[in-house]
Amino acid sequence: MNNETWLNKVNWSDDGLVPAIAQDAATGRVLMVAWMNREALKLTWQKSEAVYWSRSRKKLWHKGEESGHIQKVKEIRLDCDGDVILLQIEQQGGIACHTGRESCFYSRLEQGRWVEVDEVLKSPDEIYKR
Amino acid sequence: MNNETWLNKVNWSDDGLVPAIAQDAATGRVLMVAWMNREALKLTWQKSEAVYWSRSRKKLWHKGEESGHIQKVKEIRLDCDGDVILLQIEQQGGIACHTGRESCFYSRLEQGRWVEVDEVLKSPDEIYKR
Numbered sequence: 001m002n003n004e005t006w007l008n009k010v011n012w013s014d015d016g017l018v019p020a021i022a023q024d025a026a027t028g029r030v031l032m033v034a035w036m037n038r039e040a041l042k043l044t045w046q047k048s049e050a051v052y053w054s055r056s057r058k059k060l061w062h063k064g065e066e067s068g069h070i071q072k073v074k075e076i077r078l079d080c081d082g083d084v085i086l087l088q089i090e091q092q093g094g095i096a097c098h099t100g101r102e103s104c105f106y107s108r109l110e111q112g113r114w115v116e117v118d119e120v121l122k123s124p125d126e127i128y129k130r
Numbered sequence: 131m132n133n134e135t136w137l138n139k140v141n142w143s144d145d146g147l148v149p150a151i152a153q154d155a156a157t158g159r160v161l162m163v164a165w166m167n168r169e170a171l172k173l174t175w176q177k178s179e180a181v182y183w184s185r186s187r188k189k190l191w192h193k194g195e196e197s198g199h200i201q202k203v204k205e206i207r208l209d210c211d212g213d214v215i216l217l218q219i220e221q222q223g224g225i226a227c228h229t230g231r232e233s234c235f236y237s238r239l240e241q242g243r244w245v246e247v248d249e250v251l252k253s254p255d256e257i258y259k260r
Binding site for chain 1: 133135136139149151153157158159160162163175205206207208209210211214216227228229231234235236237238239242243244
């Protein structure tokens with residue numbers, strides 16, 4: 001279990017990162033994409049909860065640490081080039097996006113315009129000022 | 131239709147690229163992730179077929195141009211940060227991966243090892259030497 005060969009098989013970018021897609025294990029909906037470094041991926045595997053690397057805050061980000069919207073990880077996959085991770089998750093609270101929506105992908109292209117087609121389930125104020 | 135305001139709403143990287151996830155519109159399976167530049171995204175929208183930017187070949191890549199594995203695009207979404215595209219597609223031939231598998235995400239992490247869990251549907255030789 002201390003063997004980290006599997007982490008070496010990931011094609012980390014020059015910045016030491018890899019994008020990770022979080023997909024709802026039950027519905028198949030793609031909820032978000034965030035970044036992981038080596039430590040984040042290792043922790044995700046160990047905890048079976050998604051841990052990302054926040055590029056803006058430059059630190060590890062245990063998803064849900066503030067919002068409570070933890071992502072329980074059911075499966076971890078790697079693509080053929082080794083440069084994208086796909087997580088099958090259970091989204092606690094049913095909200096992955098910081099805007100209070102289920103998914104970050106709520107804007108749909110309609111006749112040359114991005115239209116916000118998904119509803120806000122909980123206001124960000126309510127989520128983050130607990 | 132010539133108004134390209136929507137293309138300006140995408141947060142292009144310094145290299146002028148954005149990652150695009152191709153998801154099977156019928157099954158929800160995540161098939162692959164590739165990159166798009168502005169022209170690729172515009173063509174994807176115009177043709178309703180996925181066009182990517184090949185970083186290795188440094189040119190536009192109309193997915194399926196060699197393999198016949200065209201991706202018919204049913205929906206284009208953008209995430210909350212504007213830096214990831216999500217396509218709902220119909221995968222012609224049922225194969226998205228250059229290895230001849232349905233999805234590029236065929237390696238699953240099992241007890242600290244990546245295991246190839248999906249079968250090759252058609253050999254790459256057969257796909258590319260038509």
